Amino acid sequence: xxxxxxxxxxxxxxxxxxxxxxxxxxxxxxxxxxxxxxxxxxxxxxxxxxxxxxxxxxxxxxxxxxxxxxxxxxxxxxxxxxxxxxxxxxxxxxxxxxxxxxxxxxxxxxxxxxx
Amino acid sequence: xxxxxxxxxxxxxxxxxxxxxxxxxxxxxxxxxxxxxxxxxxxxxxxxxxxxxxxxxxxxxxxxxxxxxxxxxxxxxxxxxxxxxxxxxxxxxxxxxxxxxxxxxxxxxxxx
Numbered sequence: 001x002x003x004x005x006x007x008x009x010x011x012x013x014x015x016x017x018x019x020x021x022x023x024x025x026x027x028x029x030x031x032x033x034x035x036x037x038x039x040x041x042x043x044x045x046x047x048x049x050x051x052x053x054x055x056x057x058x059x060x061x062x063x064x065x066x067x068x069x070x071x072x073x074x075x076x077x078x079x080x081x082x083x084x085x086x087x088x089x090x091x092x093x094x095x096x097x098x099x100x101x102x103x104x105x106x107x108x109x110x111x112x113x114x115x
Numbered sequence: 116x117x118x119x120x121x122x123x124x125x126x127x128x129x130x131x132x133x134x135x136x137x138x139x140x141x142x143x144x145x146x147x148x149x150x151x152x153x154x155x156x157x158x159x160x161x162x163x164x165x166x167x168x169x170x171x172x173x174x175x176x177x178x179x180x181x182x183x184x185x186x187x188x189x190x191x192x193x194x195x196x197x198x199x200x201x202x203x204x205x206x207x208x209x210x211x212x213x214x215x216x217x218x219x220x221x222x223x224x225x226x227x
Contacts, residue, residue, distance in 0.1 A: 043218030043219050043220045044216075045218070046217070049214055049215065100146060101147070101163040101209060102163060105159070108156075
C-alpha cells in the first residue's frame with residue numbers, strides 16, 4: 001500500500017535557526033512528491049515538488065527539500081526560519097497510476113518558530 | 116490567493132440530511148479534486164473530475180457524489196449525512212500537467 005509518514009507531530013525552532021520537517025514515503029513506481037503548507041483557516045498552498053532530476057528541489061518562501069531514494073525520504077528544509085513560517089506542513093505523494101489530483105497526504109507537522 | 120473559491124465557509128447539518136458544497140475554479144483549470152480533512156489529519160482524496168467526468172475516486176461510499184460544470188465549477192454532494200462526515204472539505208483545481216494543485220479555503224461541515 002502506498003503511504004506517507006510524517007513522524008513528528010510538532011517541530012519547534014528558534015527564529016534564525018535551520019529547520020527540518022521529516023517525511024518518508026512508500027510507493028509503487030517512481031514517486032511524485034510534494035510539500036504543501038496550511039495556515040489557520042486557509043486551504044493548502046503548494047511549496048514544492050519532486051518529479052525527476054536533481055535530488056535537491058527548491059520551492060517557495062526559501063524552502064527546499066531533499067529527495068533520498070535509498071531512504072525513501074523527502075525532508076523539507078530551510079536554512080533560516082522565520083516566525084511567519086509557523087504553520088501546518090503536509091507531505092504528499094501522487095498515487096501511482098492515479099489521476100493528477102489524487103494525492104496521499106501525511107498527517108501533517110505543526111511548525112512553531114519562536115522569536 | 117489561489118483563485119479557488121468555496122461556499123459556504125461553514126455549514127451545520129443534522130444526521131441523515133443532504134448537503135451540497137460548491138467550488139469555483141481558477142480560470143483555465145479544467146480539473147477539480149475534492150478532499151476531506153478530518154480534525155488533526157491530512158486531507159483524504161474523495162474524487163476528481165476532468166471535463167465533467169469523474170476520473171478518479173478514493174475510498175468513499177457512493178453517497179459522496181459530485182458534478183463539474185462546463186465553466187469548470189464543481190459541486191460535492193453528500194447524502195444521508197453521518198456524524199463522521201464532520202470535517203473540512205477542500206477542493207483543489209489544476210490546469211495543464213504541472214502537478215500543482217490550487218486549494219480553496221474549504222467548507223467546514225458539522226454534522227450534529
